[in-house]
Amino acid sequence: MEHLGTGFKDPDPWTPAVLIPEALREELREDHEKRTWDHEPPQPKPLIYWKDVLLLEGVTLTQDARQLNGSERAVLDGLLTPDECGVLLQLAKDAAGAGARSGYRGRRSPHTPHERFEGLTVLKAAQLAQAGTVGSQGARLLLEAGERVRALTQAYFSPERPLHLSFTHLVCRSAIEGEQEQRMDLSHPVHADNCVLDPDTGECWREPPAYTYRDYSGLLYLNDDFQGGDLFFTEPDALTVTAQVHPRCGRLVAFSSGGENPHGVWAVTRGRRCALALWHTWAAEHREQA
Numbered sequence: 001m002e003h004l005g006t007g008f009k010d011p012d013p014w015t016p017a018v019l020i021p022e023a024l025r026e027e028l029r030e031d032h033e034k035r036t037w038d039h040e041p042p043q044p045k046p047l048i049y050w051k052d053v054l055l056l057e058g059v060t061l062t063q064d065a066r067q068l069n070g071s072e073r074a075v076l077d078g079l080l081t082p083d084e085c086g087v088l089l090q091l092a093k094d095a096a097g098a099g100a101r102s103g104y105r106g107r108r109s110p111h112t113p114h115e116r117f118e119g120l121t122v123l124k125a126a127q128l129a130q131a132g133t134v135g136s137q138g139a140r141l142l143l144e145a146g147e148r149v150r151a152l153t154q155a156y157f158s159p160e161r162p163l164h165l166s167f168t169h170l171v172c173r174s175a176i177e178g179e180q181e182q183r184m185d186l187s188h189p190v191h192a193d194n195c196v197l198d199p200d201t202g203e204c205w206r207e208p209p210a211y212t213y214r215d216y217s218g219l220l221y222l223n224d225d226f227q228g229g230d231l232f233f234t235e236p237d238a239l240t241v242t243a244q245v246h247p248r249c250g251r252l253v254a255f256s257s258g259g260e261n262p263h264g265v266w267a268v269t270r271g272r273r274c275a276l277a278l279w280h281t282w283a284a285e286h287r288e289q290a
């Protein structure tokens with residue numbers, strides 16, 4: 001970096017003190033004291049960069065908004081270990097198996113007749129764990145993973161204003177065998193998460209039936225052993241693709257939930273694709289009850 005030592009200023013926002021573990025705070029203080037400010041007097045000290053939160057958690061920023069051709073989008077990796085992905089995949093499987101016993105399995109996707117769709121909420125997972133139908137480790141990890149995503153999303157996009165989880169949904173989409181030839185539809189049609197997108201005008205109406213209180217969306221992927229299923233962002237015309245993301249274990253795609261981020265999912269043509277979908281809100285009254 002050619003400008004090192006010449007008063008580098010990071011343009012990114014700060015993270016509130018409450019998010020910083022005491023050990024790291026101490027480290028930052030020492031680090032700050034050691035630094036020599038050759039060309040500029042010290043600035044009023046921000047407590048921490050979101051980057052420190054990421055480093056602490058062993059998380060890396062893989063693509064920022066510029067690389068994703070948008071304004072508020074990011075791809076982060078390393079939020080879950082392979083073992084943790086395994087635990088959550090097993091949870092999804094066990095919960096779906098319980099559905100099978102009670103006659104709810106094999107539901108076609110609400111989005112396409114060519115895929116099966118299994119969804120598990122935090123509440124349902126807790127109930128199933130209580131009943132001994134799924135392991136309690138999985139149900140606990142579901143909560144913990146949600147909190148990791150929330151803390152990072154807040155540090156990255158909303159350091160000044162607390163974000164709450166409003167809904168957590170573990171969703172698996174499975175290709176239905178023998179129905180994939182010449183398939184033209186999507187696994188999830190292009191939409192925005194907090195407004196009704198009108199691709200003809202490019203407007204997005206923040207009104208019901210949209211979940212208007214959603215402010216930031218997170219998709220935490222659990223696997224990549226399937227075909228198709230990439231997430232993509234488009235222009236407001238819902239057609240022009242601006243960025244594409246390939247799911248993999250521990251990868252988080254986080255973005256603001258409005259009309260600036262229309263997105264969809266390509267058809268899953270083989271195998272089963274599982275992801276944790278999380279929606280965050282600034283509105284405490286829409287906080288998830290678990």
Ligand SMILES: O=C(O)CCC(=O)C(=O)O
Binds near residue numbers: 188193219263264265
């Ligand atoms: O699973 C994904 O990658 C996206 C799902 C999505 O956009 C949604 O559920 O609103």
Ligand SMILES: [Fe+2]
Binds near residue numbers: 193
């Ligand atoms: Fe979405």
